Amino acid sequence: MLCQRLGLPVLLALSGLPLTGEEPMPPVDLQVVNVRAQGAVGDGKADDGPAIRRALSAAVTAATASGAGAQVIFPPGTYRVLPDPGRRVAFEISGAPGLVIQGTDARILAGRADMGLFSINDCDNGKLAGFTVDWEVLPFTQGRIVATDAEGGTWTGFGHNRLMHML
Secondary structure (H helix, E strand, O other): OHHHHHOHHHHHHHOOOOOOOOOOOOOOOOEEEEHHHHOOOOEEEEEOHHHHHHHHHHHHHHHHHHOOOEEEEEOOEEEEEOOOOOOOEEEEEEOOOOEEEEEEEEEEEEOOOOOEEEEEEOOOOOEEEEEEEEEOOOOOOOEEEEEEEOOOOEEEEEEOOEEEEEO
């Protein structure tokens, strides 16, 4: 289900593995939108989400209007992102044929543990490449169980340098 919803390139990005491959050669008439031109900083501190959403919106509009696609480029940098208030996904893209989202040594840093990065639907012949993805706060934890109480239905564990107790 997750693989069908996100697709292999997004799953690879979410794994933290860098995505590599040949640089796309956009057609001459392809609209190119640079996230920095829309206000993204790429310093790993500022919330670049609004600027990236503007860039994606411009590219989706161009891809839909032309039918030839569009390209959003991310120069080198760390782009910290948060979703819009009330949303759990930073970037929702729909109906953009031929959309290419291309990073060049770019890192996307999710600012919340409970968020997704991309929801991509109805975007035939698209490409997402050239990114490493990470979370500021991991969406999971690991640790060691140090005590259990089967009768009480509780456990106590140690993880991320703090004592945890679960009822």
